[in-house]
Structure formats: structure tokens, C-alpha cells
Amino acid sequence: MAESPTNPTDPYAAAGVDTAAGDLAVELMKASVRATHGPEVLGGVGGFAGLFDASALREFRRPLLATSTDGVGTKVAIAQAIDKHDTIGQDLVGMVVDDIVVVGAKPLFMTDYIACGKVVPHRIADIVRGIADACAATGTALVGGETAEHPGLLGPDDYDVAGAATGAVEADAVLGADLVRDGDAVIALSSSGLHSNGFSLVRHILSGAGLGYSDPAADLGATWGEALLEPTRLYTLPLLEVIERLPGAVHALSHVTGGGIAANLARVLPHGSWAEVDRATWTPDPVFRVLAEIAGTPIERTEGTWNLGIGFLAIVDGGQKDAVIAAVESQGIHAWQVGEVRLGAAPAGDFEQGAKGVDGGAVRLVGAYADGAR
Template structure:
């Protein structure tokens, strides 16, 4: 270690540990690189050859950035860090596919109180594996040590990605028509939203993340770290199927804000849908946590996905075909509702969200057992 590095280490920043972390993650990151990635790992900037975009008539770039919220607190509590990376990719890349875009590349950022090389490598390995699964090149990242601001075992993660879609193939609310069918796609668990409520419920009950849950068949920590499902790969294959060209009109990723609000964002003003709760049964993790907190499942529809990770609004005539194609790609898919543009009173409906003045959505009926 140089004298300069030694002096820096005395303040709490270990550059040697950072270098070791890069060495441990380098192989996993390199596996996400195709011929489009220029320069490999370690440059000041990630480089991506965009000459493939010359084949587009009017390429639109899609970008997204996100983190995984307070789910990281559970990973830190049980010292398990190999799933958070997939959560990050899912939260970022699955927002890009919502507009029909193919992800091109991603960068990540990890802020921590102390660089523990093996821990950082676990996180980035998870990011890289999920990037590979979604066809996304991981072209760069940054690990920043913040001693005095974060505790030695504290960290947070964030990422940003860029994708591309041909302008006339972009998915959006303007394509949605009266009679379109809403297909729901199953979630793997809580995904990466609503964990502040999860943590509050467990804290109120005095339950630790290492405590075993008979209802969940695992410790609470293990069950709650089930990684967020990745929808990008399967959705792109269906979107690229010539027999289904134009059949999908809009997609909605069910993240923060809950079920109805996220779907409302991708519906046109004046349209509405009633989602039938009876078409699915919320996963055991939702039922158990609701019971612990003394909540009804219905009251949690604005906080948790309750088992629905993505919606597709599709042409009625090919809805069965699209559902079959999604199922064949490994996504549990079912019909949850039907779009209408008939005039009606929207009392009790969610109408748009996050600045979008969209359609109207509400959930009706009772959940399946």
C-alpha cells in the first residue's frame, strides 16, 4: 500500500479493498459483455458501440433509474447479499421493457460504510447474473466508501439502464382500445416495494429476521429476500413474435404505488377497468404479513403487489394467444379484467399516478382462497 493510500485508509477509506472487490466481480461482469461493449472493466466510463442503432428508422432511447429501497436492511440483518443484485436489475430494466424497449446497458452504484470485498462481489455478481438473463450489458459501476456517514455494515444500491425501441413499436396508453383484455403476470413475492411496512409489522410483533416461520417454511429473512421476478426476457420474446405483432398495447410494472395506480398510468383518459380479485390468490407471504399486522388484504393493495408483478393490456382477439405465449415463457398469466370506455362514475377508482393523468382502475370482488 502506498503512503498516500495508507493515509486515506486512516480516515476509513480502503482503496485496496475496493480494488480487491473489483477483481472478485470482474469475471461475472465480463460475462454480460458482447462485442458492443468497448474497453472492458475498469474504465472511467462504460463504452457501448451504438452502431447497431443505424438499422433503426427512428430509434427512441428509453432510460430508467431506481434502487431497491429498504429491502437492503433485511439483507444486511441476515448477512445475505446475493439476491439484492437481481432486485436492482428487475426494478430498473423491467421499467424499460414497459415501453417495448430492449435494454442495452446498465451501470450500478453501491454506497457503503466499509468495503468488504466479498460482500460487494456478492451484490455485483447478482447484478451481473440478472443483467445476463435480461440481455443487458453491465458496462460500469461505482463502489463508494462513506465512513462516518454509513455504518460499517450499511450499504445502499442504485442503478440506471438504457434501452432502445423503434418509434412505431413503442407501447403506450394511446394504443389501448375499448374491449382490450388485461392480463396479469404473477409475482415471485413482495419484490422491492413496501418493505418499510413489512419491517414495521415485524418490529411491532417483536419478530426477528432469523426467526423461523411455519407459514412461510423458512426464516423471515430468507422468505423476504426472495428476489424480484425478471419479466424482460420473456416479454421481449413475445413482443418479437411475428404472429403477435401489435397484439400488446401497453404494459405496467407493478412497483411503488400498488396495483391499481400502476395500471392506471398506462391506460388512456376516459377508459376504465375493474380488476377481478377472484382471478388470483395472494401469495402466502402477503396473507401471513397481513394477518400479523391486523390488516385486510384489500387495505394493502396500494402498498404491495399481492402477487401481480406485471400487467399487459392486449388486443381482445389475440388475448388467449398472448396469454399462452407468456405462459410458455414461464410467466404465470391470467385474465384479470377488460377495458371499457363507456361513460360511468369513477368514484372509488384510482385515476393515474405519479404525474400521469391516465385511466381509471379499481379492484372488485374477493380474492380466491
């Protein structure tokens, strides 16, 4: 892998920071970043700030801006271990942009931040190319970013990624708990695997079993590294299409990330409501079952950590649930009903009550997971 030369007379280079490598990384990523730019993006790549023409917001009656920020977590350690960096960018966009669609907002633009121990231009370009490709797939302009070299703080092959995005939604079109009604159906949208959550547990399980990322993963048809780097599914455009196609059908959305299914669903239900998610309606993907078997733990013990095959949940009008499922499936994402929302006191039992500081509804998973494929 070619690297830019370091000037030995440059004191910053002597401290371990290679500005020439940073410049080369920018050159390598320019084309992929520009591919996300429509006429709303001004100034191109390399400015101190990205510019986005917000004139379209004049067409809104009362525009609200939605914003989200996140990272990818310890999944980056696997990308670094097997030297594969072209998918981690999609994970970042999935974690950031897909949080915006939860309120019904359309994403406008995103920025990224990469901190590394040493700028390796082609590695950085691979990461940003993945971010840009996923931005394009979600209708989001990548308007800027920063790559920071931190020698002495991070190892030469270490890096972390983070990002922030902004979207817009009409004030009277915001989705959320206040729209949820008694009898609403809870619809699951399938995940592509682990997405970007629970990797500290994954790494702990594999380390304890003496398994490396280059080892073959039983029943997964790949090495552990390849299987675990399956990128996060992107839900933004499919969900926006469903919202537009079926006005008023979708009442609330939940992105199933850290905390698992019950906690994330509870966040978007109103206080005084409850729902039971029926495990018998699906079979967790093989990666979850294999990891639980290696750990010697029932898969139910992982429900507060992994998505177990559900990447998003939609709370929809009960009379339109079949139409919503059909609309989601027409976008290439498997969908099915997992439960129903009820208002009033929850039955006796162990429910997850709200999460992340939200005084929301009560949720629990019931029954046993189905055997075989969904």
C-alpha cells in the same frame, strides 16, 4: 472473511477509506461483469466510462432511447441483517431494466452504484455478481459502476444500491396508452413475491410483532429473512419474446411496483378509460396473507403498497388475449385475465385516477380474493 490491509500511513485510510479493499472488490467482480459483455462492449472493466458500440441502431428507421433509474429501497436492510447479499442485485436489475420493457424497448446496457460504510470485498462482489447474473438474464450489458465508501455517514455494514439502464425501441413500436382500445383485456403476470416494494411496511409489521429475520415464518417454509429476500422476477426477455411472437397484440405494459396494482395500471391507460380488476381471479401469495394477518389488517388495505402476486400487467387486444396468455406461460410465468378496459365515463365508485403525475385512466379492484391456490 478476508479483508485487504489498511496502510496506517495513508491519511485517506486513517479517515476510514480503504482503497486497497476497493481494488480487491473490483478484481473479485471482474469475471461476472465480463460475462455480460458482447462484442458491443469496448474497454473492459475499470475505465472511467463504459463504452458501448451503438452501430446496431443504424438498422433502426427511427431509434428512440429509453432510460430508467432506480434502487432497491429498504429491502437492503434485510440483506444486511442476515448477511446475505447475492440476491439483492437481481432486485436492482428487476427494478431498473424491467421499467424499460414497459415501452417495448430492448435493454442495451446498465451501470450500478453502491454506497457503503466500509468496503468488504466479498460482500461487494456478491452484490455485483447478482447484478451481473440478472443483466445476463435480461440481455443487458453491465458496462460500468461505482463503489463509494462513506465512513461516518454509513455504518460499517450498511450499504445502498442504485442503477441506471438504457434501451432502444423503434418509434413506431413504442407501447403505451395511445394504443389502448375499448375491450382490451388486462392480463396479469405472476410475481415471485414482494419483489422490492413495501419493505418499510414489512419491517414495521415484523418489528411491531417482535419477530426477527432469523425467526421461522409461519406457512412460508423458511426464516423471515430468507422468505423476504426472494428475488424479484425478471420479465424483460419473456415480454420481448411475446411482443415479437405476436406483433400488435400487446398495447401497453405496466410494471407493478410502488403504489400497487390500481395506481400502476392507471398510469398506462388513456384518460377517459377505466378498468376493474377482479380480485376473484387470483389468490395473493402466502407471504402477503401472513403479513396481513400479523398486522391484523384486511389484505385489501395493503393494495396500495404491495403487488399481491401480480408483478406485471399487459393490456392486450381482446381477440388475442388467449394467445398472449399462452405465450407468457410458455416462458414459465403464470398469466391470467383480471379485467377489461372500457372507454367512457367510469361507473360511480372509488377509482384510482392516474398516478405519478400521469393523467391516465381510472382503475379499481373489485370483489373478494379467491381462496386456495391459483
